Amino acid sequence: MNIKGKVFVITGAARGLGLAITSKGGTCALVDLDQAAVASAASICGNKSKGYVCNITQEADVEALFEQVLTDFGRLDGLVNNAGLLRDGMLIKFKDGELQSKMSLSQWQSVINVNLTGTFLCGREGAAAMAKVGNGGGIINISSIAKAGNIGQSNYAATKAGVAALVTTWAGELKRFGIRAAGIAPGVIATDMTESMKPEALERIEKVIPAGRLGNRNELAETAIFIIENDYMNGRLIELDGGLRF
Numbered sequence: 193m194n195i196k197g198k199v200f201v202i203t204g205a206a207r208g209l210g211l212a213i214t215s216k217g218g219t220c221a222l223v224d225l226d227q228a229a230v231a232s233a234a235s236i237c238g239n240k241s242k243g244y245v246c247n248i249t250q251e252a253d254v255e256a257l258f259e260q261v262l263t264d265f266g267r268l269d270g271l272v273n274n275a276g277l278l279r280d281g282m283l284i285k286f287k288d289g290e291l292q293s294k295m296s297l298s299q300w301q302s303v304i305n306v307n308l309t310g311t312f313l314c315g316r317e318g319a320a321a322m323a324k325v326g327n328g329g330g331i332i333n334i335s336s337i338a339k340a341g342n343i344g345q346s347n348y349a350a351t352k353a354g355v356a357a358l359v360t361t362w363a364g365e366l367k368r369f370g371i372r373a374a375g376i377a378p379g380v381i382a383t384d385m386t387e388s389m390k391p392e393a394l395e396r397i398e399k400v401i402p403a404g405r406l407g408n409r410n411e412l413a414e415t416a417i418f419i420i421e422n423d424y425m426n427g428r429l430i431e432l433d434g435g436l437r438f
Contacts, residue, residue: 200213231243359373
């Protein structure tokens with residue numbers, strides 16, 4: 193797909209992804225819960241990009257979002273399901289033979305709601321919008337290497353495995369509309385959260401990554417651009433993890 197002149201919805205107000213797409217001549221509809229954040233991201237991206245506030249766990253809100261994007265831009269060519277939530281915790285904790293704690297249902301459900309249900313709703317409505325316009329398009333799901341399982345992340349790992357499975361499923365279902373589906377499974381990417389970690393904690397993480405460092409947002413954005421521009425990339429995930437395995 194030639195990005196120039198195309199419109200892309202990005203959930204999670206991914207500033208790096210948005211900048212990468214607009215630098216290629218595309219326009220972004222940046223989605224998050226924070227009005228100030230998406231307005232700022234849209235102004236940085238430019239090229240007629242616009243911010244939208246939407247709770248992606250709410251069906252009616254997601255339906256309204258994609259209707260509004262079509263009204264505002266007259267087309268939709270791609271979707272990046274980037275929004276995600278972490279609520280880490282052990283399944284159970286015992287001490288001296290006594291149960292100390294367990295992962296709560298709310299801790300489980302909150303992550304399922306955002307990472308899996310939100311991806312489903314946006315994927316469904318994004319696919320419907322692209323099919324309606326009739327120009328084909330592409331969907332990128334952001335999974336994680338945690339999809340294979342990771343201690344302390346029952347909820348997160350389950351959602352990222354589900355998100356990965358949707359890539360293959362959607363590639364088969366949406367081919368009749370000329371819509372591709374692919375994904376990225378990042379390892380540990382440098383973000384505001386990792387920047388706030390203690391230096392010794394970051395050093396321990398970097399030591400177990402064969403590449404010797406964390407990934408960065410630009411590398412994630414470049415991978416998304418590769419998927420968008422390569423029309424033969426379909427139904428598969430790219431593992432962007434520097435060789436890290438949990």
